[in-house]
Amino acid sequence: MSKAALSFSPFNQQTFVSITDTTKISGYEQMLGHKFQDNDLDVVSGTATMRSQQVRQLVLVRNGSASAIAGGAALNWVSSYWGTRVQACPAGAAIRCFAPSVINGSTSNTIPVDAYFLATFYGPVSALSDGTTITVNDSITTSATAGRVRTEYGLGGGSVFSSVSPSAAVTNVTAATAFTINQYTFPANALQAGDAIRVRGACPITWNTGTLTLQILIGSTVVGTTGAVTNATGDAFTFDAEINVRTAGASGTIVASGTYVDGVPGTATAREFTPLASTAIDTTATQLISVVATWGTANAGNSVVLAQLDIQKFNTAIVGTRAAVALETVAGTGTPTQVRVTAICLW
Numbered sequence: 001m002s003k004a005a006l007s008f009s010p011f012n013q014q015t016f017v018s019i020t021d022t023t024k025i026s027g028y029e030q031m032l033g034h035k036f037q038d039n040d041l042d043v044v045s046g047t048a049t050m051r052s053q054q055v056r057q058l059v060l061v062r063n064g065s066a067s068a069i070a071g072g073a074a075l076n077w078v079s080s081y082w083g084t085r086v087q088a089c090p091a092g093a094a095i096r097c098f099a100p101s102v103i104n105g106s107t108s109n110t111i112p113v114d115a116y117f118l119a120t121f122y123g124p125v126s127a128l129s130d131g132t133t134i135t136v137n138d139s140i141t142t143s144a145t146a147g148r149v150r151t152e153y154g155l156g157g158g159s160v161f162s163s164v165s166p167s168a169a170v171t172n173v174t175a176a177t178a179f180t181i182n183q184y185t186f187p188a189n190a191l192q193a194g195d196a197i198r199v200r201g202a203c204p205i206t207w208n209t210g211t212l213t214l215q216i217l218i219g220s221t222v223v224g225t226t227g228a229v230t231n232a233t234g235d236a237f238t239f240d241a242e243i244n245v246r247t248a249g250a251s252g253t254i255v256a257s258g259t260y261v262d263g264v265p266g267t268a269t270a271r272e273f274t275p276l277a278s279t280a281i282d283t284t285a286t287q288l289i290s291v292v293a294t295w296g297t298a299n300a301g302n303s304v305v306l307a308q309l310d311i312q313k314f315n316t317a318i319v320g321t322r323a324a325v326a327l328e329t330v331a332g333t334g335t336p337t338q339v340r341v342t343a344i345c346l347w
Contacts, residue, residue: 011118013038013058014100019114028116032084034060040124042102051340056123059097060116061086068110072101072128073147074140075119086119088147091192095142095149098341101126129339132187140341141315144189144248144284149339151190160184161289161311163201170293171206171303176215178290179306186313191252191283194315197243199223199258199289201309207231208301213294214260216241216273219287223256224273228296237262237304241273245283252283 010031011017017028036058040051063069064078064085074095075086089095097119103109111117130143134151143150161184170177182201191197199216211228214237224241241258256276261268281287289311295302 010036010060010116012043013056013118013120014043014102015104016111016115016117018112019116028060028062031060032062032116035121036060036118038118043105044102044107045105052124054123054342056120056125058118059083059121061097061119063087063111063113063115063117066113068112069099070110070128070147071099071103071107072126073099074127074142074149075099075147089142090146091142091144093142095140097121098125098127124340124342127339127341130189132190134339140339144192149341158314159310159312160186161309163306163309166308167306169303169305170295172295172298172300174295174298176292176294178217178292179309182306182309183288183290184311186287186289188284188286191245191248191281191287192315193245193248193252195245196314197245197289198312198314199239199241199243199291199309200311201239201291202307203237203291203293203304204307205231205233205235205237206301206303207233207235208299210295210297210299210302212237212296212302212304214239214304215292215294216258217288217290217292218243218254219281219285221254221276221279221281223254223276224258224260226260226262226271226273229262231262232264235263235268236265239273243276245281246278248283250282250284252281253278254281255279 037055038058040054040056042049042051062085064081065087069088074089075098076089076093076096078085078087099111099119101107103111128148130145130148130150132150140149163182167179167182203214211230213228214226215222216224223243237260239260241256243254243256246253246255255278258273259270261270291306293304
């Protein structure tokens, strides 16, 4: 049984009133910012479907931007119109509410400039995604494209990858070889200015002769290297590196630094990686985090395994400004996909 709407609303939550309807402008202007409640439903081609048993918290707003608003877009306030006029939320800004994903019976319709409509500021909505992989319980923030959202891997950030088993051994070769399995790929546009990526791991060694070099890479860029080290059986490498994204985009930039330890556990000495100066990175493309081993001598007695790897991603710029949490992922129409979220928007 459907829940009844808990308060009067000026019109259906998935329609809008155009500014051209001059007889209603004065009344709607006076109601801007008023809050309402209604059922969590979608009305597509005249058919109403209850999406959940939750009730949405809505606010009457006006499209105060210079362009139409897409269905499911993340929104924030237009300057000088706090709480009443909205625009597609710019990257890095706090999400205040979401446009309905179904507009006038279709997921492809948009909300015209100056139109009045009901936006969701609390409750389930289908938000526009920038195409990155978003899973249940991920935090959602604005993406590089205004109005779209992306995952933040938890409030402010957290582990995006943690190994559950050791990699295959790199042995008896001199070619630079990436450890398999224990790798992680950041989706296109997942990295933004201000992001920090922490890469930590451990590599136990079986040694017979020659040297071993370990490198940490993002894409093809080496962000930390041990240089050629002469080891002994029973030695181990551990490392802790941080990559900072200074600018995003096709011509983005990163810097990096960190430490590593090699030798007999308990007696080994920590050393610093040579810091990576500002280096180009394309954050609009996928970026693979990997660890590469290079033996100086091919010998069957030389073997190294990436036994542990943990990769974390943080963005200090958005700590405390979480706007929504993913409830479920759903197939959308076209690109990008729509992501079902529970809006917990800042007011």
